[in-house]
Amino acid sequence: MTIQEIITMARYGELKQVSIGEDDNAVVSYINLGNIELYKRFTLQTDEVIIELGVATDQSSPYQMISDTVYEMPSGFMYIVGAYEENGARIPINEEDDALSINTISWNRIQIPSSSANANISIIYVSSPRLFTSLDLLEQLPLPPQLYEALLHYIGYRAHGSVDGLINEENNTHYQRFERSCNRAKADGLITSDSFESTAKFKKRGFA
Helix, strand or coil, X not given: CEHHHHHHHHHCCCCCCCHHHHCHHHHHHHHHHHHHHHHHHHCCCEEEEEEECCCCXXXXXXXXXXXXXXEECCCCEEEEEEEECCCCCECCECCCCCCCCEEEEECCEEECCCCCCCCEEEEEEEECCCCCCHHHCCCECCCCHXXXXXXXXXXXXXXXXXXXXXXXXXXXXXXXXXXXXXHHHHHCCCCCCCCCCCHHHHHCCCCC
16 A cells, blocks of 8 residues: 555545645654554564674764774664574573673664684664655555554554644544554464574574
């Protein structure tokens, strides 16, 4: 489904009673916000970055070495979901009592415990969706069809909330519908998130 098709559906439904629904720029911004929220909740897209420990980076590197143990993650990083050594062994994440744990020290920086220089660590992270503008109306929406309903409710929530800047009944109703739609998708197993818990699956990625 294209961005334009989502906008059209919203105008005949969730945005029917608000004039801002005629503003493509505004509606596209709500789509972007809705996509980000759904990508956060359902882990719809993951990426991998291979970090060479102790090796200085330059501006062309996908990540940046901030100090001997701190690394800034690539653009689009949302949160880390897995970390692996070269032999495929899983590294713990954010476990305070584990000296070998990788820790998230800010929203886009991780701290990796001191280890052998030049060793490679694979970081798997949830990445954010592409942001669209009103020039992208014919682009395909990067969202599975089973989440279209949730996105439309989120668009309605943001649009009605922008009318007077206050929480009102209609605004609250759309948000409740959004939550119900998300919970139903999870409960019914409509979204299957990829799991990196399996070392065998990880090795198939070609790292080990």
